Amino acid sequence: MNVGFIFGMIFAAIVIGLLLLFGVKYFGEMSEAACESQMGQQITNLRSAVRSTLTLSKDSVQELRVIVSGCFEKICFVDPNHPEDYPEAGWDPENHVRLIVTNEKSNVIIYKSSGVVKGHKIEKFRPYVNFCMTSTKTVTLQNTGKLVEITLPEF
Numbered sequence: 001m002n003v004g005f006i007f008g009m010i011f012a013a014i015v016i017g018l019l020l021l022f023g024v025k026y027f028g029e030m031s032e033a034a035c036e037s038q039m040g041q042q043i044t045n046l047r048s049a050v051r052s053t054l055t056l057s058k059d060s061v062q063e064l065r066v067i068v069s070g071c072f073e074k075i076c077f078v079d080p081n082h083p084e085d086y087p088e089a090g091w092d093p094e095n096h097v098r099l100i101v102t103n104e105k106s107n108v109i110i111y112k113s114s115g116v117v118k119g120h121k122i123e124k125f126r127p128y129v130n131f132c133m134t135s136t137k138t139v140t141l142q143n144t145g146k147l148v149e150i151t152l153p154e155f
Contacts, residue, residue, distance in 0.1 A: 035113075047122055053148045054143060054148055077130065085130075127150050
């Protein structure tokens with residue numbers, strides 16, 4: 001065999017190893033940034049839909065498709081003034097999640113696949129009953145006059 005070929009193979013193996021060693025960190029950071037972006041987009045879409053529903057007449061209804069992607073384990077909608085458990089609808093939180101709801105007055109809770117839980121507050125918005133979604137579904141937003149209520153068709 002040619003000595004140059006052997007050195008070329010060793011050099012290529014070292015370069016590939018270094019790319020894998022240091023590239024995995026950046027790939028992880030990029031995928032985390034993509035998940036944060038998807039989560040931010042979901043909250044932005046929900047805020048926009050709530051605002052547009054509020055401009056409609058009382059008792060008007062609008063549908064919204066809420067996407068639960070691979071980055072999220074589930075998305076929960078909770079009334080911070082009444083965060084009671086509702087296990088039939090998937091809302092049975094741990095104590096630290098309940099603290100996020102009551103202390104921060106969060107009405108949207110996102111459970112990320114990484115195990116992190118994030119709370120978000122959307123003004124003039126509450127669920128008809130506290131519930132969680134583990135897959136993409138279409139929800140109903142109803143203008144009740146003073147705020148917008150979100151419901152799943154099965155509730």
